[in-house]
Amino acid sequence: MLLSVFKKYKMQCGLIVIASLIMILFMATSPKTFLRPQIYLAFLSTVPFIGIMAVGITVVLVSAEIDLSFPAVMAFAGFAFATGYEFTGSLLVGVVMACAAGAAVGTLNGLMVTKIGVPSIIITLGMQFLIRGAVNILAGGMAKSMRGIVESPVFHALVGKVGGVIPAQSLWWLAITVIVWFMLFRHKFGDHVLFVGDNQETARMMGINVVRTKTLVFIAMGILAAFAGVLNTCRLQTWWPTMGEGYLMMVMAAAFVGGTSMFGGEGTILGTFIGAFLIGSLEAGIVAAGLSGFWTRFVYGLLILIAVTVHAYLRKRE
Amino acid sequence: MSLVEMNNIHKRFGEVVALRGVDFEVDDNEVVGLIGDNGAGKSTLIKILSGVFPLTEGEFYVKGQRINPNRYSVREAHGLGIETVYQERALGVKQSLWRNVFLGRQPANRLGFINVKEARQQTEAIMREFLGFTGGGVSPDSKIRTLSGGERQGVAIGRAMYFEADLVVLDEPTSALSVKEVGKVLNFIRQVKERGKSCVYISHTIANIYPVSDRFVILDRGAVAGEYERKSISESELVDVLTHHAVKAEQESKTPPRGG
Numbered sequence: 001m002l003l004s005v006f007k008k009y010k011m012q013c014g015l016i017v018i019a020s021l022i023m024i025l026f027m028a029t030s031p032k033t034f035l036r037p038q039i040y041l042a043f044l045s046t047v048p049f050i051g052i053m054a055v056g057i058t059v060v061l062v063s064a065e066i067d068l069s070f071p072a073v074m075a076f077a078g079f080a081f082a083t084g085y086e087f088t089g090s091l092l093v094g095v096v097m098a099c100a101a102g103a104a105v106g107t108l109n110g111l112m113v114t115k116i117g118v119p120s121i122i123i124t125l126g127m128q129f130l131i132r133g134a135v136n137i138l139a140g141g142m143a144k145s146m147r148g149i150v151e152s153p154v155f156h157a158l159v160g161k162v163g164g165v166i167p168a169q170s171l172w173w174l175a176i177t178v179i180v181w182f183m184l185f186r187h188k189f190g191d192h193v194l195f196v197g198d199n200q201e202t203a204r205m206m207g208i209n210v211v212r213t214k215t216l217v218f219i220a221m222g223i224l225a226a227f228a229g230v231l232n233t234c235r236l237q238t239w240w241p242t243m244g245e246g247y248l249m250m251v252m253a254a255a256f257v258g259g260t261s262m263f264g265g266e267g268t269i270l271g272t273f274i275g276a277f278l279i280g281s282l283e284a285g286i287v288a289a290g291l292s293g294f295w296t297r298f299v300y301g302l303l304i305l306i307a308v309t310v311h312a313y314l315r316k317r318e
Numbered sequence: 319m320s321l322v323e324m325n326n327i328h329k330r331f332g333e334v335v336a337l338r339g340v341d342f343e344v345d346d347n348e349v350v351g352l353i354g355d356n357g358a359g360k361s362t363l364i365k366i367l368s369g370v371f372p373l374t375e376g377e378f379y380v381k382g383q384r385i386n387p388n389r390y391s392v393r394e395a396h397g398l399g400i401e402t403v404y405q406e407r408a409l410g411v412k413q414s415l416w417r418n419v420f421l422g423r424q425p426a427n428r429l430g431f432i433n434v435k436e437a438r439q440q441t442e443a444i445m446r447e448f449l450g451f452t453g454g455g456v457s458p459d460s461k462i463r464t465l466s467g468g469e470r471q472g473v474a475i476g477r478a479m480y481f482e483a484d485l486v487v488l489d490e491p492t493s494a495l496s497v498k499e500v501g502k503v504l505n506f507i508r509q510v511k512e513r514g515k516s517c518v519y520i521s522h523t524i525a526n527i528y529p530v531s532d533r534f535v536i537l538d539r540g541a542v543a544g545e546y547e548r549k550s551i552s553e554s555e556l557v558d559v560l561t562h563h564a565v566k567a568e569q570e571s572k573t574p575p576r577g578g
Binding site: 008182186187188189191194195198199202203204205206207208265266 | 365369370391392393395396402404408409410411412413417421422424426430431432434459
């Protein structure tokens with residue numbers, strides 16, 4: 001029984017081993033930092049931005065598509081959030097506007113990919129520039145200060161400290177991960193995503209609406225990026241037009257390190273969760289271990305290459 | 319009343335004419351062998367029948383009910399009892415057996431969440447009853463890519479049997495199968511007939527199609543080129559008829575088109 005569970009989740013088990021080894025390495029090299037809870041609480045306040053979008057990109061990858069526009073969507077939705085708050089004084093209105101903005105870009109992405117038939121890597125590359133450009137034009141290149149949001153209970157629900165300790169965004173990350181897992185592996189919609197990503201022609205012949213399924217996947221990605229944008233804006237109490245830059249590679253890396261394939265039809269939400277934690281905590285770990293920041297990218301590269309090699313090996317043996 | 323009646327069916331894909339006025343009928347409890355060369359329009363015809371493509375022109379009735387081509391879909395075809403087995407092409411190879419068996423009609427609650435336990439149990443029952451998978455390391459959670467060609471075929475067929483189709487359409491089911499596995503497929507067709515259901519069986523291989531079919535319909539370049547009851551034609555005569563069409567088609571394709 002235990003063996004069969006291990007077999008089924010061997011990829012995730014392998015990943016947990018890698019993650020544990022890295023953490024042990026960090027604990028050995030800088031016990032002062034890594035044997036105290038503060039560093040982990042710091043991770044919990046910054047990793048969720050990567051984690052939430054990585055869960056979204058995992059679903060996009062499972063559908064055999066890709067989305068490069070989400071960092072720009074993060075900024076665009078953050079702008080909608082800040083603007084909504086500015087005009088109404090309500091953070092809730094801002095959140096709704098942000099999610100609507102994310103959903104709108106997702107709809108556009110999805111319809112262009114499915115209806116025009118241009119590969120999503122190209123459509124979303126174009127969209128990424130378009131949205132980033134639009135945000136800069138709309139904001140005149142200026143940041144927006146979110147003064148006074150600390151007083152709103154919505155602020156505390158989004159990025160406050162639960163019990164005075166745990167950053168609320170980490171609980172959002174956890175909740176989103178669980179919900180997306182259920183939607184992907186236990187809901188009819190997820191079943192359709194798996195088959196569409198596995199073989200689009202098969203899915204169509206079995207009566208799955210491919211256009212609708214893919215469009216909904218892009219919409220979900222848009223909303224998740226928007227929500228990450230909202231959280232990020234709240235955390236720093238400022239919105240700025242280059243928000244999201246730098247997240248593209250981190251988020252992709254989290255999904256790939258987690259063991260999700262490029263080719264669609266399969267993916268792992270638990271893997272992505274661990275992958276996001278690894279990618280998100282590496283930089284702090286490296287610096288705390290006394291290596292210079294220059295090492296960060298080198299170690300990222302090493303981790304990604306090792307992880308994907310292990311995954312490929314495990315997949316081949318299946 | 320016929321189970322399926324298709325009159326004067328045309329199908330165009332842009333400039334390409336795939337079907338030009340096909341009449342096709344399937345009676346209750348009848349096995350129809352649909353024969354023709356590659357590109358004769360067999361697959362197009364059955365994709366229209368099973369709701370994958372809409373027809374361009376023509377009339378189409380199932381159980382006496384007129385089909386609206388704009389609204390007809392795979393789901394509606396399932397609802398009318400038409401199941402199509404596109405052999406292994408209709409399976410998601412990276413997905414588990416149970417997901418494949420229940421694709422498109424998962425046992426789910428009102429919110430759309432799948433009852434995985436029930437799906438696994440029923441898949442196991444299907445495996446025992448229809449597929450003869452007993453032990454052998456195959457479970458409802460096995461991925462399709464770990465199964466052999468014949469086992470994959472079995473999954474697609476078992477799915478159709480489980481859902482009690484009135485009409486089972488088998489698209490080229492005998493290609494890429496071993497002799498023993500072909501025997502299983504033919505047995506399946508006999509079972510369909512014994513249960514009082516109908517079948518459309520599409521194949522190139524006359525030796526397979528002849529003994530199980532009640533009637534043969536020959537398609538040639540998008541039109542019906544002949545229709546024979548099994549009683550009225552022997553296997554070798556049927557082969558001759560097909561060879562005749564194939565030779566004619568080749569000759570015509572070599573003749574330069576007349577006119578401008």
